[in-house]
Amino acid sequence: MAYFIRKDESEFTATGAASGAWNTEEQHIAPMMGLMTHLTELDHARRDTEGVMLPGRINVEILGTLSFDAFHIETEVVRPGRTIELVEAVCIQNGRPTVRMRTWFMSAADTASIAGTAFASMPGPTEQALPALGTDWGGGYVQSITGFRQQSEPGRGIAWWRTDTPLIEGETVSNLAYFMSLLDMANGVVVRENPRKVAYPNLELTAHFFQLPDGPWLGTDTHVSFGASGIGETHSVIHDATGPIGTCSQILTIRPRG
Secondary structure, three states: OOOEEEOOOOEEEEOHHHEOOOOOOOEOHHHHHHHHHHHHHHHHHOOOOOOOEEEEEEEEEEOOOOOOOOEEEEEEEEEOOOOEEEEEEEEEEOOEEEEEEEEEEEEOOOOHHHOOOOOOOOOOOOOOOOOEOOOOOOOHHHHOEEEEEEEEEOOEEEEEEEEOOOOEOOOOOOHHHHHHHHHOOHHHHEOOOOOOOEEOOEOEEEEEEOOOOOOOOEEEEEEEEEOOOOEEEEEEEEEEOOEEEEEEEEEEEOEEOO
């Protein structure tokens, strides 16, 4: 079972595999991020037929909850250009926008001779026996994920995860869309507080990629911070099998339960 079924060029429905961790009657936002990335890439490719630009930053604003009703996604070029382009995708469900994504594309260049990063590497998913992700969360989406994590202290740890669940029934997507369908789990894969006692959903996600990902394993080196006034942040260095490839930040609204 895939996360989504396409109805036409812009309309989709979600399956039970996309059900959420905070509420199983709602969609998990992670597959939606992958779907919107896929449609953004398809829209951009209609203009950039020779592939001279690459996506480098993706920002997702979560404007509301997602039910399992049908929805459609609209794309628009916000900033056109031959070397830089900004594309916006908006998910509309029951007449209202629920998710907004903006992606910066920029011209590619051969910088292999000076490539490098100061981010530290971390053990790969097959390099050592890491404890399994565990059962902190429910919902169809989390159950579709396979992974490992090593938590050194509350809110600090590394993790690797992947999925064999297709994003869209009968369609192939890029490694970037696949990674974006996983990345939102960075908030939750390393926990600071038990989610049964404290809710800390993210309102947005901003990812920067200095190298495009290569699947199937997504890794994160994650720090989770809770402030004293109900606001938190999950910050991660993103890894694939080659090493660090970017960063991800998610702002959190912290809500003690009970």
